[in-house]
Structures are given as C-alpha cells and as structure tokens.
Amino acid sequence: MGIVTLTIFLFALFGLVFGSFGNVLILRLEKRESLLGRSRCMSCKRSLGFLDLVPVLSYAFLGGRCRRCGAQISVQYPIVEILSGTVFVLAAALYPSNVFLAVLTAFLLYCLLLSSVEDVLYQKLPDMFVAGIAIAALVMTLLSGNILSSLSALCVTLVWFGGQWILSNGRATGTGDIFLSSALALWLGLRGTIAMLFLSYMVGAVITLLLLGLGVISMKQKRIAFGPFLAIGALLAFLGVGQEFFEIFLS
Numbered sequence: 001m002g003i004v005t006l007t008i009f010l011f012a013l014f015g016l017v018f019g020s021f022g023n024v025l026i027l028r029l030e031k032r033e034s035l036l037g038r039s040r041c042m043s044c045k046r047s048l049g050f051l052d053l054v055p056v057l058s059y060a061f062l063g064g065r066c067r068r069c070g071a072q073i074s075v076q077y078p079i080v081e082i083l084s085g086t087v088f089v090l091a092a093a094l095y096p097s098n099v100f101l102a103v104l105t106a107f108l109l110y111c112l113l114l115s116s117v118e119d120v121l122y123q124k125l126p127d128m129f130v131a132g133i134a135i136a137a138l139v140m141t142l143l144s145g146n147i148l149s150s151l152s153a154l155c156v157t158l159v160w161f162g163g164q165w166i167l168s169n170g171r172a173t174g175t176g177d178i179f180l181s182s183a184l185a186l187w188l189g190l191r192g193t194i195a196m197l198f199l200s201y202m203v204g205a206v207i208t209l210l211l212l213g214l215g216v217i218s219m220k221q222k223r224i225a226f227g228p229f230l231a232i233g234a235l236l237a238f239l240g241v242g243q244e245f246f247e248i249f250l251s
C-alpha cells in the first residue's frame with residue numbers, strides 16, 4: 001500500500017470515528033449532558049456496547065434498530081458518520097503531501113459539518129463549532145500569507161450579513177450566520193468568499209424549492225436554516241467551483 005493510500009485510509013477511519021463522536025456531541029450538547037458516561041439507547045436506556053457503536057456498520061447490521069427494544073435509531077447517525085468520513089478523505093486527498101494542512105482542513109470541514117447538522121436539527125450554530133472553523137481558518141491564513149485577502153473577505157461578510165441583521169432588527173438573519181460566514185471568509189479569502197455567497201443563495205434557492213415541491217416544508221415555515229447552504233457554498237467555492245464561474249464571467 002502506498003503512503004498516500006495509507007494516509008487516505010487512516011483519514012477515512014478517523015473521519016468515521018469522529019463522525020460517531022460528533023453525533024454524541026450534538027445530542028449531549030442539546031440535552032446539556034456531560035460527555036462522560038456511556039451511550040444509551042434513547043428508548044430503553046440500555047448501555048450500548050462496542051458492537052452497537054461501530055460507525056455505519058452497527059446501524060447497517062442492526063437494520064437501524066436497537067438490539068434490545070427494537071426502537072428505530074435515527075438515520076442521522078450513519079449519515080453524519082459517512083459525511084464525516086467523506087470530508088476527512090477529501091482533506092487527505094487534497095493535501096496528500098502535507099499532513100498538517102490535511103488535518104487542519106479535515107478539522108475545519110468537520111466543524112462545518114457539525115454546525116450544519118445542529119442548524120438543521122435545532123436552528124442553532126454553536127459557538128464551539130464556529131470557533132473551531134475560525135481557529136483552523138486563521139492558522140491556514142497565517143501559513144499561506146493571504147492575510148489581506150482574508151481580511152477583505154471578512155469585511156464583505158460582516159457588511160453583507162451584519163447589514164441585513166441591523167436593517168431587519170435581527171429577523172432576516174441570525175447572529176450565527178454572521179459568525180459562521182465570517183469564519184468561512186477567513187478561510188476562503190476574497191474571491192472564494194464572493195463565490196461562497198453566490199453559491200449559497202443558488203443552492204439555498206434550489207433546495208428550498210425542492211423541499212417545498214416535495215412538501216417537506218411549507219410556505220408558513222418561519223425560518224429555514226441557512227447554515228447548511230453556507231456550508232455547501234463554502235465547500236464548492238473551496239473546490240474552485242464558483243471561482244471558475246467567475247473566471248468565465250470576468251473574462
């Protein structure tokens with residue numbers, strides 16, 4: 001096995017395990033429970049053993065049900081585990097010869113994933129995850145030396161989301177969106193941030209229309225979590241999607 005294959009394999013394993021931990025983190029953060037103590041079935045309260053806790057596989061083999069009481073286990077668990085594994089693999093594949101950068105990127109994408117899940121489930125963007133993104137972004141900016149680009153990107157998001165927040169008395173956008181987009185701006189720099197904003201609204205419009213069409217949400221819905229759209233927009237911009245578009249657009 002080549003060293004790159006081995007790195008990607010290890011990142012995939014870590015990603016799955018961190019995904020499993022992320023599920024616990026989100027649940028206990030919401031219920032304000034300590035992170036210590038064993039995981040339990042939410043229905044019969046039975047302590048879960050090692051065989052119940054293997055990422056993805058336990059869910060698949062148990063058919064998404066508790067081994068003892070047969071209660072259905074939320075599909076959120078394997079989804080978060082798979083997505084976490086995927087972003088870790090992506091980070092390793094993007095920086096195969098720079099493990100430090102790969103770890104930073106994996107950590108940032110992981111925090112972004114957990115923020116999005118929190119926003120979808122509880123309409124919240126916890127400071128802990130957003131701070132994780134900001135710290136990783138800051139280290140990467142300092143390493144790359146693109147400080148000016150990151151600072152101007154920060155101004156763009158602060159004006160854009162901060163402006164909406166002030167003008168609408170906090171109704172059009174939450175403070176969480178201001179913090180999340182600012183942390184992502186530090187990471188993406190000016191061009192990337194403009195692409196992120198553009199892509200977030202496009203992705204947001206398409207997904208919202210789709211959910212309306214499928215009847216998952218209704219027109220009466222007060223607020224649709226914007227965090228996940230920002231996350232998808234940021235990921236696409238990071239992968240260069242919007243930036244290519246802008247090249248065509250500007251030339």
Ligand SMILES: [Zn+2]
Nearest residue numbers: 041044066069
């Ligand atoms: Zn049970």
